[in-house]
Amino acid sequence: MGTNANTQASTAHVTTPTRLTGAEILWATLVGEAVTTVFGYPGGAILPAYDALRKFPIHHVLVRHEQGAAHMADGYARASGKVGVAIATSGPGATNLVTGIATAMLDSIPIVCITGNVSSKVLGTDAFQEVDITGITLPVTKHNFLVNRTEDLAPALRHAFQIAVSGRPGPVLVDITKDAQQGTAIFDFAAAKPRPYRPHPMLRVEESGLAHAAELIRNAKRPVILAGHGVSESGAMEQVRTLAERAQIPVGLTLLGLGAFPASHPLNLSMMGMHGEAWVNHAIQEADLLIACGMRFDDRVTGATSTYATRAKKIHIEVDPAEINKNIKVDIALVGDLGQVLERLLPLISGRDGSAWLKTIDGIKGAAAVRDIKNLPDLGHLYAAHVMHDLWRITGGNAIVVTDVGQHQMWEAQYYHHEQPRTLITSGGLGTMGFALPAAIGAKFACPDKEVWVIAGDGGFQMTSSELSTIAQEGIKINIAVINNGYLGMVRQWQEFFYERNYEATPLISPDFVKLADAHGIAGRAVRTRGEVASAVAEARSAPGTFLLNFLVEKEESVYPMIPVGAALHEMIRRPGAKDPLAESAGDE
Numbered sequence: 021m022g023t024n025a026n027t028q029a030s031t032a033h034v035t036t037p038t039r040l041t042g043a044e045i046l047w048a049t050l051v052g053e054a055v056t057t058v059f060g061y062p063g064g065a066i067l068p069a070y071d072a073l074r075k076f077p078i079h080h081v082l083v084r085h086e087q088g089a090a091h092m093a094d095g096y097a098r099a100s101g102k103v104g105v106a107i108a109t110s111g112p113g114a115t116n117l118v119t120g121i122a123t124a125m126l127d128s129i130p131i132v133c134i135t136g137n138v139s140s141k142v143l144g145t146d147a148f149q150e151v152d153i154t155g156i157t158l159p160v161t162k163h164n165f166l167v168n169r170t171e172d173l174a175p176a177l178r179h180a181f182q183i184a185v186s187g188r189p190g191p192v193l194v195d196i197t198k199d200a201q202q203g204t205a206i207f208d209f210a211a212a213k214p215r216p217y218r219p220h221p222m223l224r225v226e227e228s229g230l231a232h233a234a235e236l237i238r239n240a241k242r243p244v245i246l247a248g249h250g251v252s253e254s255g256a257m258e259q260v261r262t263l264a265e266r267a268q269i270p271v272g273l274t275l276l277g278l279g280a281f282p283a284s285h286p287l288n289l290s291m292m293g294m295h296g297e298a299w300v301n302h303a304i305q306e307a308d309l310l311i312a313c314g315m316r317f318d319d320r321v322t323g324a325t326s327t328y329a330t331r332a333k334k335i336h337i338e339v340d341p342a343e344i345n346k347n348i349k350v351d352i353a354l355v356g357d358l359g360q361v362l363e364r365l366l367p368l369i370s371g372r373d374g375s376a377w378l379k380t381i382d383g384i385k386g387a388a389a390v391r392d393i394k395n396l397p398d399l400g401h402l403y404a405a406h407v408m409h410d411l412w413r414i415t416g417g418n419a420i421v422v423t424d425v426g427q428h429q430m431w432e433a434q435y436y437h438h439e440q441p442r443t444l445i446t447s448g449g450l451g452t453m454g455f456a457l458p459a460a461i462g463a464k465f466a467c468p469d470k471e472v473w474v475i476a477g478d479g480g481f482q483m484t485s486s487e488l489s490t491i492a493q494e495g496i497k498i499n500i501a502v503i504n505n506g507y508l509g510m511v512r513q514w515q516e517f518f519y520e521r522n523y524e525a526t527p528l529i530s531p532d533f534v535k536l537a538d539a540h541g542i543a544g545r546a547v548r549t550r551g552e553v554a555s556a557v558a559e560a561r562s563a564p565g566t567f568l569l570n571f572l573v574e575k576e577e578s579v580y581p582m583i584p585v586g587a588a589l590h591e592m593i594r595r596p597g598a599k600d601p602l603a604e605s606a607g608d609e
């Protein structure tokens with residue numbers, strides 16, 4: 021809807037069984053599922069659907085590349101907890117979605133992608149723009165449907181929404197042939213309701229398992245909670261906090277867990293893993309009990325699994341049975357929704373004195389202590405960490421920050437301290453460069469009243485910068501920080517550490533990003549010194565429209581600590597020497 025003046029809302033809310041075209045059924049079902057915004061790009065095989073759009077109260081955001089549509093749907097879902105919807109035509113439109121679908125799959129994000137396909141009678145003939153998108157996306161969707169009969173459309177779509185959000189969330193694709201869009205059928209939203217979701221038979225937590233877990237917690241001397249993305253996906257922030265506070269257990273967070281436990285909480289240990297804080301990784305290695313809450317022991321989190329927390333008993337609370345014992349063998353698996361499991365576990369947990377262990381961790385922290393970057397002299401250098409730190413301070417930590425992938429992503433995780441869930445939006449599992457700008461557009465549509473920041477590298481920003489045009493067309497306001505180090509920085513860092521500084525294919529020429537923004541009618545400014553950061557951020561925030569800041573930062577700076585691939589969690593590469601003016605981490609904040 022929106023741009024077409026001929027809008028007629030006649031079929032907007034179809035509540036009684038009515039004969040409609042498949043195209044109308046598509047939108048009527050989305051309206052019934054409370055969808056208000058979709059992100060898409062038209063083409064021949066989906067044109068019947070686009071033709072019917074004007075009759076429905078759904079805002080369609082025209083993207084500049086279908087990958088952007090999938091990332092926008094993803095950003096919308098991550099920011100709101102609701103299902104994001106992307107739409108594309110057959111063939112290249114559908115294949116352009118694939119990176120975005122895989123990104124959502126790896127991070128368990130509920131999106132529904134709708135594609136048009138050629139008519140059912142020519143399916144399988146290599147018809148114009150025919151591609152087997154259900155085949156292609158089979159490994160990167162939770163489920164997918166090929167709908168070639170109009171009457172199957174509403175039930176398939178409703179089922180897709182159910183699958184996307186139930187149990188472990190994830191992407192679902194619904195491929196609709198052109199004739200299924202053009203045909204008619206009786207639309208009955210209520211009758212198309214899927215059967216109630218049947219949880220996996222292994223989703224059962226026995227009282228004995230809970231009692232055993234409570235006993236391990238009671239007897240532990242050095243316990244650590246590992247809080248992951250499942251905390252916010254379950255909405256179990258309060259329960260995790262109660263467990264931590266009642267039993268005085270410190271909490272380490274995965275990248276995707278950041279924000280699910282307040283950064284300022286005294287029990288928060290910050291991020292674990294490859295670029296996590298040294299004291300968290302040491303605490304994990306010394307722990308005698310790990311309580312994993314909605315996290316999947318990713319290799320960025322564990323380092324070499326053979327040496328991972330060998331002295332610790334492990335409790336894994338996880339909704340997907342397939343994750344149990346997949347990467348790390350655990351002693352107790354409580355398979356179910358985290359919030360629900362903790363509601364049953366908490367009555368068995370009583371107060372515990374954790375002071376000795378907390379003191380030990382404080383000691384490790386002290387040993388790893390680093391200088392506070394905000395007190396360092398301004399020597400004329402601009403480091404990305406400065407930008408993140410200042411941005412955190414100036415925004416009060418209250419913005420939704422959407423990062424791209426690379427060094428800037430890790431510095432954001434270290435220096436922007438998230439207090440609230442769903443305020444850090446980042447591609448963790450697939451690590452998809454180009455994610456930030458479109459995902460931020462989706463997040464802004466989900467949370468129009470929130471301050472949204474993009475933090476992208478000069479490399480990743482160029483992958484999807486065409487979506488600046490989408491921003492201009494939609495007239496939305498987001499703030500964009502390009503961390504411009506002239507390199508594919510994270511890869512350059514690996515070359516520096518592991519490939520004898522052979523900087524092959526990582527130096528990067530970029531357009532003048534401020535001029536690029538200007539070409540889209542978007543204001544911007546370059547920032548070269550630390551002294552300018554605060555005023556530049558203030559200018560961006562107070563600008564009425566989207567504003568781009570091009571931060572020209574130190575070129576050969578590296579992210580520390582770093583666990584080399586294959587090394588143990590405690591074998592971190594630490595910042596060399598003392599002459600570097602930058603603190604190793606945000607640990608003193």
Ligand SMILES: Cc1cc2nc3c(=O)[nH]c(=O)nc-3n(C[C@H](O)[C@H](O)[C@H](O)COP(=O)(O)OP(=O)(O)OC[C@H]3O[C@@H](n4cnc5c(N)ncnc54)[C@H](O)[C@@H]3O)c2cc1C
Nearest residue numbers: 248249250254274275293294295314316339358448449451
């Ligand atoms: C350059 C780069 C560097 C990285 N470095 C690090 C690093 O240093 N440290 C780090 O932590 N990560 C790092 N990552 C991210 C890492 O790759 C993983 O994406 C991340 O660790 C996964 O976190 P997670 O397990 O919490 O989330 P997910 O992968 O999203 O897993 C969430 C788990 O929670 C479960 N779950 C979902 N809903 C529920 C529910 N309702 N109840 C119970 N369980 C539920 C899911 O089934 C899943 O198993 C890095 C990524 C990149 C791109």
Ligand SMILES: Cc1ncc(C[n+]2csc(CCOP(=O)(O)OP(=O)(O)O)c2C)c(N)n1
Nearest residue numbers: 426427428451453477478479480508509510
């Ligand atoms: C689509 C895609 N291609 C390649 C990579 C591999 N990769 C990971 S980080 C990185 C460099 C990112 O450079 P930039 O966007 O400038 O960010 P920086 O690391 O410099 O902050 C690359 C190439 C990736 N993650 N995604």
Ligand SMILES: [Mg+2]
Nearest residue numbers: 477478507509
């Ligand atoms: Mg770069």
